Amino acid sequence: MKKKKEKTGKIIDEKAKEGKSMADKNKMRKFNKKRSGKRSRFSGKKDEKNMLEGWSPKTETGKKVKTLEIKDLDYILDNGFSVLEPEIVDFLITDLEQDLISLGQVKGKFGGGARISFRRTQKKTQEGNKLKFSCMAIVGNRNGYIGLGFGKAKETVPARDKAFRKARLNIFKISRGCGSWKCNCKTPHSIPFAVEGKEGSVRIKLMPAPKGTGLVVEKECAKILGMAGIKDVWSHTEGQTKNKVNLMYACEKALKKLISTKIKAQDIDTLTITEGKITEVKK
Ligand SMILES: [Zn+2]
Numbered sequence: 001m002k003k004k005k006e007k008t009g010k011i012i013d014e015k016a017k018e019g020k021s022m023a024d025k026n027k028m029r030k031f032n033k034k035r036s037g038k039r040s041r042f043s044g045k046k047d048e049k050n051m052l053e054g055w056s057p058k059t060e061t062g063k064k065v066k067t068l069e070i071k072d073l074d075y076i077l078d079n080g081f082s083v084l085e086p087e088i089v090d091f092l093i094t095d096l097e098q099d100l101i102s103l104g105q106v107k108g109k110f111g112g113g114a115r116i117s118f119r120r121t122q123k124k125t126q127e128g129n130k131l132k133f134s135c136m137a138i139v140g141n142r143n144g145y146i147g148l149g150f151g152k153a154k155e156t157v158p159a160r161d162k163a164f165r166k167a168r169l170n171i172f173k174i175s176r177g178c179g180s181w182k183c184n185c186k187t188p189h190s191i192p193f194a195v196e197g198k199e200g201s202v203r204i205k206l207m208p209a210p211k212g213t214g215l216v217v218e219k220e221c222a223k224i225l226g227m228a229g230i231k232d233v234w235s236h237t238e239g240q241t242k243n244k245v246n247l248m249y250a251c252e253k254a255l256k257k258l259i260s261t262k263i264k265a266q267d268i269d270t271l272t273i274t275e276g277k278i279t280e281v282k283k
Contacts, residue, residue, distance in 0.1 A: 073092040089139070103245060133152070136244070138223060148224070151164075192272075201240045214232060
């Protein structure tokens with residue numbers, strides 16, 4: 001009898017073991033998936049979603065976003081809540097794009113001078129030259145939201161990560177419209193009025209342009225404006241515009257004036273001013 005019992009027990013055990021092993025395998029698969037997601041951080045959108053699911057917020061606004069109490073970024077920006085976690089922006093804007101601004105240049109005799117996204121600077125010390133890399137990133141959804149961030153570190157990768165993080169934290173919204181004297185369309189394809197920004201010696205003036213003009217600005221500024229969702233603009237710059245850092249900050253300040261300028265109620269209709277994102281117009 002004892003033997004039989006043992007046998008049945010063994011059989012049951014084996015079955016249980018098989019079940020366990022299958023469950024373990026599934027667990028391992030999930031674990032491996034998570035792991036691979038962590039490794040390839042910038043590869044795809046699905047991995048980013050996994051990252052967001054595993055995100056544990058620390059700040060009050062972060063917790064509210066995670067529990068879906070806040071569903072719109074406008075609510076945060078309008079009420080002046082502080083965004084201290086970059087995941088908040090990732091969570092609220094699903095179609096977020098990111099890009100790097102080319103600040104630096106390649107050094108060298110043969111074909112040097114090509115623009116690169118990292119600016120390399122040196123400091124002389126007793127041991128030798130100490131290098132530092134700085135980098136500027138932009139973040140936006142091509143529909144009314146834009147953020148700019150600057151990062152500096154001893155190596156390129158941390159500098160880039162800092163820049164992306166800061167760009168997300170500095171996100172703000174712009175207002176669009178059509179203030180061009182040549183164009184009477186009532187669609188928000190350009191900016192409603194001319195704005196100016198200044199940083200260091202650089203001044204930039206952005207002016208509304210008629211439909212089909214394109215972005216008539218310096219190349220890196222066009223990146224920012226395109227990311228913000230502006231399609232037509234004319235511009236004028238003064239000062240050392242080869243200093244890209246100052247030029248970018250000047251451009252940012254000019255764009256921030258679009259929101260901070262006080263507007264009369266009658267102009268909102270004539271200039272078709274729309275703040276933030278534009279949902280598809282009914283036809
Ligand atoms: Zn127009």
